Amino acid sequence: MRRPARIPGVLAGLALALGGVVIAAPAAHADLVACQDLVQLQGTEVTDAVRIACYVGLTGDQDGCANGLPRPGVEGAIAAEACRQAPQ
Template identity: 70%
Template sequence: MRPSARIPSVLAGLALALGGVGLAAPTAHADIQSCQDHVQENGTDVTDAVRMACYVGLVGDQIRCAGGLTDIGVAPATAIEACRQAPGNG
């Protein structure tokens, strides 16, 4: 395929992918919120570090999510439960 013919195909694929992300974003936000709420309910203020750890949990890395939360002082059991809720499993 010529490079000039590939460009429209790549742009069309990118537009479809970004459209799908836009449709999934409200659900993702709610899942991150559940994670943050659990942390806050158990005595830790929601900071950028908490938000980042919850995001890492959302994308499926539960170990890094829990590790990030415990690194900032969240109790291990609270961190595990919050990260379990991040991808919407809770």
């Protein structure tokens, strides 16, 4: 295949790949919001510590999330549920 003929194919593949990232990004944001909202409903202010713990849960580290949320004052059962919601 000639080099000029490959360029449109590569660009099309790149556009499709980036389109998939754009579509997936709002779902990840919504998961963080669900985790943070659950913490806030419990009566704890959403601080950077809460955001970081929810992000850790989003990456799949449930133990890291559950261990991080009690530091800003989130009760154990609420922390476990918030961390369970993060990666969904």
